Amino acid sequence: xxxTLFEKIWERHRVTGFEDGTTLLYIDRHLVHEVTSPQAFExxxxxxxKVRRPELTFATLDHNVPTExxxxxxxxxxxxxxxxxxxxxxxxGITLFDLDDERQGIVHIIGPELGITLPGTTIVCGDSHTxxxxxxxxxxxxxxxxxxxxxxxxxxxxxxxxxxxxxxFEGRLQPGVxxxxxxxxxxxxxxxxxxxxxxxxxxxxxxxxxxxxGRMTVCNMTIEAGARAGMVAPDDTxxxxxxxxxxxxxxxxEALEKAIAFWRTLPGDEGAVFDRELTIDASEIAPQxxxxxxxxxxxxxxxxxxxxxxxxxYSPADVExxxxxxxxxxxxxxxxxxxxxxxxxxxxxxxxxDLRAAAAIFQGRxxxxxxxxxxxxxxxxxxRQAEAEGLDRIFREAGAQWRQSGCSxxxxxxxxxxxxxxxxxxxxxxxxxxxQGKDGRTHLVxxxxxxxxxxxxxxxxxRSWQKG
Amino acid sequence: MEPLKTVRGxxxxxxxxxxxxxxxxxxxxxxxxxRTGFGExxxxxxxxxxxxxxxxxxxxxxxxxxxxxxxxxxxxFGCGSSREHxxxxxxxxxxxxxxxxxxxxxxxxxxxxxxxFRNNCAKNGVLTVELSESQVDGIFAxxxxxxxxxxxxxxxxxxxxLHAENSPVxxxxxxxAIKERLLKxxxxxxxxxxxxxxxxxxxxxxxxxxxx
Numbered sequence: 001x002x003x004t005l006f007e008k009i010w011e012r013h014r015v016t017g018f019e020d021g022t023t024l025l026y027i028d029r030h031l032v033h034e035v036t037s038p039q040a041f042e043x044x045x046x047x048x049x050k051v052r053r054p055e056l057t058f059a060t061l062d063h064n065v066p067t068e069x070x071x072x073x074x075x076x077x078x079x080x081x082x083x084x085x086x087x088x089x090x091x092x093g094i095t096l097f098d099l100d101d102e103r104q105g106i107v108h109i110i111g112p113e114l115g116i117t118l119p120g121t122t123i124v125c126g127d128s129h130t131x132x133x134x135x136x137x138x139x140x141x142x143x144x145x146x147x148x149x150x151x152x153x154x155x156x157x158x159x160x161x162x163x164x165x166x167x168x169f170e171g172r173l174q175p176g177v178x179x180x181x182x183x184x185x186x187x188x189x190x191x192x193x194x195x196x197x198x199x200x201x202x203x204x205x206x207x208x209x210x211x212x213x214g215r216m217t218v219c220n221m222t223i224e225a226g227a228r229a230g231m232v233a234p235d236d237t238x239x240x241x242x243x244x245x246x247x248x249x250x251x252x253x254e255a256l257e258k259a260i261a262f263w264r265t266l267p268g269d270e271g272a273v274f275d276r277e278l279t280i281d282a283s284e285i286a287p288q289x290x291x292x293x294x295x296x297x298x299x300x301x302x303x304x305x306x307x308x309x310x311x312x313x314y315s316p317a318d319v320e321x322x323x324x325x326x327x328x329x330x331x332x333x334x335x336x337x338x339x340x341x342x343x344x345x346x347x348x349x350x351x352x353x354d355l356r357a358a359a360a361i362f363q364g365r366x367x368x369x370x371x372x373x374x375x376x377x378x379x380x381x382x383x384r385q386a387e388a389e390g391l392d393r394i395f396r397e398a399g400a401q402w403r404q405s406g407c408s409x410x411x412x413x414x415x416x417x418x419x420x421x422x423x424x425x426x427x428x429x430x431x432x433x434x435x436q437g438k439d440g441r442t443h444l445v446x447x448x449x450x451x452x453x454x455x456x457x458x459x460x461x462x463r464s465w466q467k468g
Numbered sequence: 469m470e471p472l473k474t475v476r477g478x479x480x481x482x483x484x485x486x487x488x489x490x491x492x493x494x495x496x497x498x499x500x501x502x503r504t505g506f507g508e509x510x511x512x513x514x515x516x517x518x519x520x521x522x523x524x525x526x527x528x529x530x531x532x533x534x535x536x537x538x539x540x541x542x543x544x545f546g547c548g549s550s551r552e553h554x555x556x557x558x559x560x561x562x563x564x565x566x567x568x569x570x571x572x573x574x575x576x577x578x579x580x581x582x583x584x585f586r587n588n589c590a591k592n593g594v595l596t597v598e599l600s601e602s603q604v605d606g607i608f609a610x611x612x613x614x615x616x617x618x619x620x621x622x623x624x625x626x627x628x629x630l631h632a633e634n635s636p637v638x639x640x641x642x643x644x645a646i647k648e649r650l651l652k653x654x655x656x657x658x659x660x661x662x663x664x665x666x667x668x669x670x671x672x673x674x675x676x677x678x679x680x
Contacts, residue, residue: 012674013674015663015666015667015670016663016666018645020643020644020645020648021644021645022645024660024663024666024667026667026670026671026674028676028677028678029676035498035499035551036550036551036552038501038502039501039502039503039552042501042502042503047657049657055678056676056678063498064499075499077499077500078499080499080501081499081501084501118677120677121676121677126550126552127549127550128548128549128550128584142550142584143550143584143587144550144551144552144555144584144587144588144591145552145553145588146552146588146591146592146656147587147591149657150656150657150660153657153660153661154657154660154661154667155667155671156660156667158656158659158660160643160645190576191573191578192486192544192547193486193543193544193547193578193579193582194576194578196544196577196578196579196582196583197577197579197583226544226547226579226582226583227583228583228584249678249679250679251677251679252679255679259677276576294486294488296486313573313578314485314486315485315542317483318484318485318486321484411490411495411549412495413495413496413498413499430488430490430548430549432488432490432491432548433490433491433513434490434491434494434513435490435495438494438513
């Protein structure tokens with residue numbers, strides 16, 4: 001019987017099945033960060049258990065890291081969490097990319113960079129944006145802390161089998177429209193619970209045309225559509241990314257040849273059946289801007305803030321609450337919304353290609369008066385690459401702040417946050433109430449759209465935006 | 469994990485859809501390295517005013533719902549971040565059961581709970597119950613007429629009894645695996661480790677693609 005990409009990976013990792021219908025699934029890579037792991041390590045200690053496969057477990061510090069001076073963690077609670085992970089990794093024999101390590105960065109940025117993320121593997125992390133790694137044709141998803149402890153102890157997870165959902169992006173994107181706009185459009189179409197219970201596989205020419213960075217952006221925000229995992233079948237683009245530069249945890253030499261041959265077998269078979277299908281015409285996607293407090297509250301940049309009874313999937317009362325929180329009146333053109341803060345970074349859009357796209361907008365321009373702009377590379381490797389290309393200079397000369405790597409203002413666990421009432425064009429993934437700081441207002445956009453908003457002080461349609 | 473069989477207590481209404489885990493427990497409380505102390509910060513931004521006093525506008529601060537053990541809310545509860553701290557906060561506040569509606573939209577199911585959150589609940593002895601939208605509407609209406617009313621959730625029988633004026637008994641479906649785990653208070657790791665031999669055998673032939 002023809003199989004989908006998901007089915008091939010699932011079956012390859014099935015250790016055994018349980019009477020209740022769940023499967024014990026083997027986990028090839030376990031990524032760990034400081035926020036969701038301390039209680040899991042504590043659980044191991046209390047039960048006298050060890051980490052079963054420390055060599056398949058990788059840890060990094062990202063959520064709490066200050067981006068101005070990373071070694072000055074003044075918040076004692078943040079410090080304690082960072083120290084706890086350092087202690088736990090030492091005690092249990094786990095590789096940690098700490099603040100002195102040139103490989104440190106956001107967990108979902110460094111996995112692919114270091115070759116930890118590979119096609120055909122199963123990858124978990126106590127972080128919902130683990131879906132990012134699916135861009136390589138891996139089965140990757142976020143788990144809770146109890147599950148983190150379970151994987152540490154057993155290298156397995158009991159899992160109910162999800163259903164499969166193929167999302168096909170036909171056609172070609174318009175210039176200025178990005179992977180971020182594709183995934184925001186999808187979330188706006190199926191809703192923030194539309195993918196719950198499914199693994200999404202992204203197909204079609206507009207997906208094939210994306211770089212690995214773009215595919216990671218799409219898979220990253222799959223969780224915002226309710227699906228724990230999104231995947232793209234591996235192809236030449238995937239293999240080129242893995243082979244482009246030495247990646248310490250990727251296979252080399254003969255093992256690489258063997259691996260590539262295996263990766264070529266992963267794409268779904270002709271005639272494989274999905275539980276659900278959806279096709280989106282990529283050529284009709286406009287740059288997207290969220291206007292509310294849920295990623296599904298999104299519209300075209302050329303549109304207006306909707307009226308409460310005009311939003312499919314949300315009750316008028318919920319839309320009213322959102323608009324009140326956002327301080328927006330229905331009918332306002334999106335391009336009339338002024339911002340005072342711009343955040344470029346995160347596991348969604350903190351890769352080198354995202355920074356290049358933003359820099360191209362900033363080149364030869366100045367940040368608008370009164371707008372604070374933070375550019376935060378996703379990893380130290382992205383930081384060094386950007387500096388080698390002179391992107392940091394472009395950002396600084398435009399009046400933006402160039403920072404060190406970390407999660408930063410995506411969730412504001414470090415000192416980078418919005419003050420009450422501030423309004424931010426953000427390349428991150430969640431516009432929830434208070435996400436970027438209590439009473440802060442978040443509009444999710446692509447790096448290009450964020451940079452253009454930084455320069456003009458309000459949203460602009462990047463497609464029609466003229467130089468000067 | 470404490471087994472869960474029957475829960476009787478006050479049922480509190482939270483009339484919002486898509487309540488995300490950032491709302492359930494904001495990030496400043498994720499820095500704790502212990503598993504306790506989250507209950508007092510549940511729904512922090514809605515529950516407290518800037519000066520730290522309880523916001524009387526927030527439903528859980530209403531005297532009628534003090535000590536509630538059951539929460540009824542709207543669809544896609546617990547979306548967003550995977551933080552299990554959200555479930556710890558809910559459990560430590562005193563909730564043992566959360567009820568939310570599922571509905572069909574053009575043949576597609578819009579669930580009551582987000583996936584990772586629902587999983588995390590099951591691992592912490594919190595029962596998530598999905599009912600139809602009209603059943604949940606009915607519960608909200610009943611609570612409005614009888615604020616502070618009690619309900620009994622009987623997991624073995626898969627039934628909810630609302631203790632007010634001729635309310636019907638509501639039956640619910642539940643994943644048998646989750647039901648068994650809640651009833652017995654089972655620890656997953658112990659269960660998985662009973663398959664130790666199979667895991668070891670699997671590891672002998674499985675290629676993790678990790679360079680030696």
